[in-house]
Amino acid sequence: MRAAVYHGPRDVRVEDVPEPELDGPDDAIVRVTHTAVCGSDLWFYRGESDRDPGSTVGHEPMGIVEAVGEDVRSVAPGDRVFAPFKISCGSCEFCRTGLHTSCVESDGWGGDNGGAQGEKVRCPNADGTLVRVPDRYADDEDALRSLLPLTDVMGTGHHAIVSAGVDAGDTCVVVGDGAVGLCAVLAAHRRGASQIVAVGHHEDRLALAEEFGATDVVAERGEAAIDRVRELTGGGASHVAECVGAASSMEAAVEVCRPGGTVGYVGVPHGLDGGLDLFSFFGDNVTLRGGVAPVRAYAEELMADVLQGTLDPAPVFTKTVDLEHIEDGYRAMDEREAIKVLVEV
Amino acid sequence: MRAAVYHGPRDVRVEDVPEPELDGPDDAIVRVTHTAVCGSDLWFYRGESDRDPGSTVGHEPMGIVEAVGEDVRSVAPGDRVFAPFKISCGSCEFCRTGLHTSCVESDGWGGDNGGAQGEKVRCPNADGTLVRVPDRYADDEDALRSLLPLTDVMGTGHHAIVSAGVDAGDTCVVVGDGAVGLCAVLAAHRRGASQIVAVGHHEDRLALAEEFGATDVVAERGEAAIDRVRELTGGGASHVAECVGAASSMEAAVEVCRPGGTVGYVGVPHGLDGGLDLFSFFGDNVTLRGGVAPVRAYAEELMADVLQGTLDPAPVFTKTVDLEHIEDGYRAMDEREAIKVLVEV
Structure with a gap:
C-alpha cells in the first residue's frame, strides 16, 4: 500500500x-x-x-x-x-x-x-x-x-476551553491563530462565552476567528498585544486558552490572565528549553490546567x-x-x- | 524602638x-x-x-x-x-x-x-x-x-490543600515537612482527607506530621520516595500539596500525582533557574494551581x-x-x- x-x-x-x-x-x-x-x-x-x-x-x-x-x-x-x-x-x-x-x-x-x-x-x-x-x-x-x-484540532481547541474553565457569559482570551486556536474560538463560542478575544499574527486567520465567533481580534505583537487585550478585557480575562505551546505565547497567556484566573494550555510545550517561568503564575495565583487533549x-x-x-x-x-x-x-x-x-x- | x-x-x-x-x-x-x-x-x-x-x-x-x-x-x-x-x-x-x-x-x-x-x-x-x-x-x-x-504558615498550608482540591474522603500527598508542609497536613486532616501521605526528610518533623493527622510518612529520598508514595496510594494521588518550592520537590509532586490530578503549590519558587519542566504536567494533564497564599x-x-x-x-x-x-x-x-x-x- x-x-x-x-x-x-x-x-x-x-x-x-x-x-x-x-x-x-x-x-x-x-x-x-x-x-x-x-x-x-x-x-x-x-x-x-x-x-x-x-x-x-x-x-x-x-x-x-x-x-x-x-x-x-x-x-x-x-x-x-x-x-x-x-x-x-x-x-x-x-x-x-x-x-x-x-x-x-x-x-x-x-x-x-x-x-x-x-x-x-x-x-x-x-x-x-x-x-x-x-x-x-x-x-x-x-x-x-x-x-x-x-x-485532533477541534478536540484540542475544545480541551483548551474546557481547561480554561470557559462557561456561558464568560470573557476569554485565545492565544494563537493556528488551527487549534481557531477551534478554541469555535469551542468558546459554542459554550456561550460573551467576549472572545483572539490573539494572533495573521490577518486571514484572525478574519476566520471572527467568523468562528471571536468578538475581538488582536494582531499586535509583544507588549502591545498584551496591553490591547488588557484594555479590551478591563484588565485581563479569568479564562485564557493557550494554543501554541511556545515560551512567548505562554508568557503572553499568563500576562493577559486576571489574578486568580486559569490558563488552559494544549500546545505541545516547545521552545521552553529554559522551562516555564513560574513566578508570573505564582504571584497572582494563576492556575495552569490542561495538557495533551483527550x-x-x-x-x-x-x-x-x-x-x-x-x-x-x-x-x-x-x-x-x-x-x-x-x-x-x-x-x-x-x-x-x-x-x-x-x-x- | x-x-x-x-x-x-x-x-x-x-x-x-x-x-x-x-x-x-x-x-x-x-x-x-x-x-x-x-x-x-x-x-x-x-x-x-x-x-x-x-x-x-x-x-x-x-x-x-x-x-x-x-x-x-x-x-x-x-x-x-x-x-x-x-x-x-x-x-x-x-x-x-x-x-x-x-x-x-x-x-x-x-x-x-x-x-x-x-x-x-x-x-x-x-x-x-x-x-x-x-x-x-x-x-x-x-x-x-x-x-x-x-x-503565614497555617494559612499557606491551608492554601496548598485548598489549591490541591482536597476534600473529605480524599487521598492526598503533602510534599515537604517544613512548617508549611506540617500545616498542610493539619489542613488536609481538618478537611477530612482519608489518607494523608507526608513526604519529608526529617524523622522528628514526620513524627509531628503523624500527630497532625498524616496516615503515612515517607522519609525516603529521590526515586525511592516516589516509588513508596505510589505504592501507598495505588499509583499516585489526585491531590498533591507542594510545600517547598524547590525544583526537586516540584518534580516529586508531579511524579506522585495521578494523571488528571492537581498539584497545589505554595512554596516560593526557588532553585528553578532552569524553569519548570512542563512536560511532566502536560503529558498527564496534571493541573498546577496555587501561588502566594491569600x-x-x-x-x-x-x-x-x-x-x-x-x-x-x-x-x-x-x-x-x-x-x-x-x-x-x-x-x-x-x-x-x-x-x-x-x-x-
Missing part, C-alpha cells in the same frame, strides 16, 4: 509499505479515506523533534472499517469511522474519567499500526478508540470534512453538534491534497500558506 | 530604629507582642535573595492596637490583633473574591511600615488587614501561640477552629526566643534545629 514516510527534515515521501494486518482480537483494520497534516507534524518535518527515518507518519485517520478481530463489538466492516491521535482502551480508570490520553494501554499511530497518512491503519483497542459515524452521514463529504478535525472523550459530544449543523470546524482546511501529493501539504503548512491541510487518500 | 535589621547574609541585628507613625486615615499602629521567623526569611538570611542592608524584617505580626487613623472602623486601641504577611484593602475586586495577595493596594511589612520583627509596625489599610482576636482570648497565651501561625482570606475560618480547640498549629513552634535574641532564632532555623521560631517581643 501507499503511505507517507519520513526520511529526514523536509523529506516526506509517499512510498510502498507493507499493509498492516489484524494482530489481536481487539484490532480493526481501517481503510483510510481522509486524513490531515497537523501542526505538530511540522516539528519532525522541520527537524525540531526526533523521528526515525523510515517511519510512517500521520495521526488523524478517518475511513472505512475493513476487518475486525473477534472481540470487537462496536464497529463492523463497512462502518464509517474516525479516530483520535491516540489509541485508548475505553475501559480503564483514566478512559472512564475522560482522560483517554493517560490510558493504561495508550498507543499511537505509526510503527506497526501504520501512520494515518497512508492507505490503511491497524487500530488496536478498536472498541475504545474508533468513533463510528452514523450511517446516514457515512458518505456525506461535507459532514466528513467537518468531522475530520475531531480527530480528544476521544469529546468525540461524541462534538460529533452531535457537527451533525446538527451547529458546529463546523471545516474552514480550518484551507487546502486539500491527495496522498500522492502530501509533501505539497507539508510545504504549504510549513510556509504558513495553509492553516491546515486535508489529505484525500 | 528595637527592631531586627538585616545587614547582610547571616547578619541580622536588633537595633534602635525610628518608630512608625500614623500616616493616613486608614492606618493603625500595632505594638507587636508576638512574631515569628519564617522559612522564607532564610532566603535573605542565607544570601539567596536580595534584601537591602539596613532593612527591617519580619512579616508575621501579632500585638495590641496602639493608635488608629480617623477612618479605621474595625479595630480600636487596646484590641488584640494579628495580620497576614501581606497588607490588603479588603474591598477591591480581588480581596472580595478571597485573593487578598493580588489586592490593588497590596503592600508589605518593612520599609516605612516597619518590620514585624520589631516593637511596632504601622499597618496601612487596617480595616482590610488586621484580624481582631475576640477579647476573651486577648491575653490567653496558649490561644495566641496557636493563632500566630495564621499570619492567608487573610482564611483567617476568620481558621481562627474559629483554633478557638474552638479543633485546630492547633502551635507545635510547629519548637523554639521560642525574645526579640533581643532573634539571631539565635534565625540560626536555629538555618541549621534546621528548629521547625519554626516564635519571637516574644
Whole structure:
C-alpha cells in the first residue's frame, strides 16, 4: 500500500509499505479515506523533534472499517469511522474519567499500526478508540470534512476551553491563530462565552476567528498585544486558552490572565528549553490546567453538534491534497500558506 | 524602638530604629507582642535573595492596637490583633473574591511600615488587614501561640490543600515537612482527607506530621520516595500539596500525582533557574494551581477552629526566643534545629 514516510527534515515521501494486518482480537483494520497534516507534524518535518527515518507518519485517520478481530463489538466492516491521535482502551480508570490520553494501554499511530497518512491503519483497542459515524452521514463529504478535525484540532481547541474553565457569559482570551486556536474560538463560542478575544499574527486567520465567533481580534505583537487585550478585557480575562505551546505565547497567556484566573494550555510545550517561568503564575495565583487533549472523550459530544449543523470546524482546511501529493501539504503548512491541510487518500 | 535589621547574609541585628507613625486615615499602629521567623526569611538570611542592608524584617505580626487613623472602623486601641504577611484593602475586586495577595493596594511589612520583627509596625489599610482576636482570648497565651501561625504558615498550608482540591474522603500527598508542609497536613486532616501521605526528610518533623493527622510518612529520598508514595496510594494521588518550592520537590509532586490530578503549590519558587519542566504536567494533564497564599482570606475560618480547640498549629513552634535574641532564632532555623521560631517581643 501507499503511505507517507519520513526520511529526514523536509523529506516526506509517499512510498510502498507493507499493509498492516489484524494482530489481536481487539484490532480493526481501517481503510483510510481522509486524513490531515497537523501542526505538530511540522516539528519532525522541520527537524525540531526526533523521528526515525523510515517511519510512517500521520495521526488523524478517518475511513472505512475493513476487518475486525473477534472481540470487537462496536464497529463492523463497512462502518464509517474516525479516530483520535491516540489509541485508548475505553475501559480503564483514566478512559472512564475522560482522560483517554493517560490510558493504561495508550498507543499511537505509526510503527506497526501504520501512520494515518497512508492507505490503511491497524487500530488496536478498536472498541475504545474508533468513533463510528452514523450511517446516514457515512458518505456525506461535507459532514466528513467537518468531522475530520475531531480527530485532533477541534478536540484540542475544545480541551483548551474546557481547561480554561470557559462557561456561558464568560470573557476569554485565545492565544494563537493556528488551527487549534481557531477551534478554541469555535469551542468558546459554542459554550456561550460573551467576549472572545483572539490573539494572533495573521490577518486571514484572525478574519476566520471572527467568523468562528471571536468578538475581538488582536494582531499586535509583544507588549502591545498584551496591553490591547488588557484594555479590551478591563484588565485581563479569568479564562485564557493557550494554543501554541511556545515560551512567548505562554508568557503572553499568563500576562493577559486576571489574578486568580486559569490558563488552559494544549500546545505541545516547545521552545521552553529554559522551562516555564513560574513566578508570573505564582504571584497572582494563576492556575495552569490542561495538557495533551483527550480528544476521544469529546468525540461524541462534538460529533452531535457537527451533525446538527451547529458546529463546523471545516474552514480550518484551507487546502486539500491527495496522498500522492502530501509533501505539497507539508510545504504549504510549513510556509504558513495553509492553516491546515486535508489529505484525500 | 528595637527592631531586627538585616545587614547582610547571616547578619541580622536588633537595633534602635525610628518608630512608625500614623500616616493616613486608614492606618493603625500595632505594638507587636508576638512574631515569628519564617522559612522564607532564610532566603535573605542565607544570601539567596536580595534584601537591602539596613532593612527591617519580619512579616508575621501579632500585638495590641496602639493608635488608629480617623477612618479605621474595625479595630480600636487596646484590641488584640494579628495580620497576614501581606497588607490588603479588603474591598477591591480581588480581596472580595478571597485573593487578598493580588489586592490593588497590596503592600508589605518593612520599609516605612516597619518590620514585624520589631516593637511596632504601622499597618496601612487596617480595616482590610488586621484580624481582631475576640477579647476573651486577648491575653490567653496558649490561644495566641496557636493563632500566630495564621499570619503565614497555617494559612499557606491551608492554601496548598485548598489549591490541591482536597476534600473529605480524599487521598492526598503533602510534599515537604517544613512548617508549611506540617500545616498542610493539619489542613488536609481538618478537611477530612482519608489518607494523608507526608513526604519529608526529617524523622522528628514526620513524627509531628503523624500527630497532625498524616496516615503515612515517607522519609525516603529521590526515586525511592516516589516509588513508596505510589505504592501507598495505588499509583499516585489526585491531590498533591507542594510545600517547598524547590525544583526537586516540584518534580516529586508531579511524579506522585495521578494523571488528571492537581498539584497545589505554595512554596516560593526557588532553585528553578532552569524553569519548570512542563512536560511532566502536560503529558498527564496534571493541573498546577496555587501561588502566594491569600492567608487573610482564611483567617476568620481558621481562627474559629483554633478557638474552638479543633485546630492547633502551635507545635510547629519548637523554639521560642525574645526579640533581643532573634539571631539565635534565625540560626536555629538555618541549621534546621528548629521547625519554626516564635519571637516574644
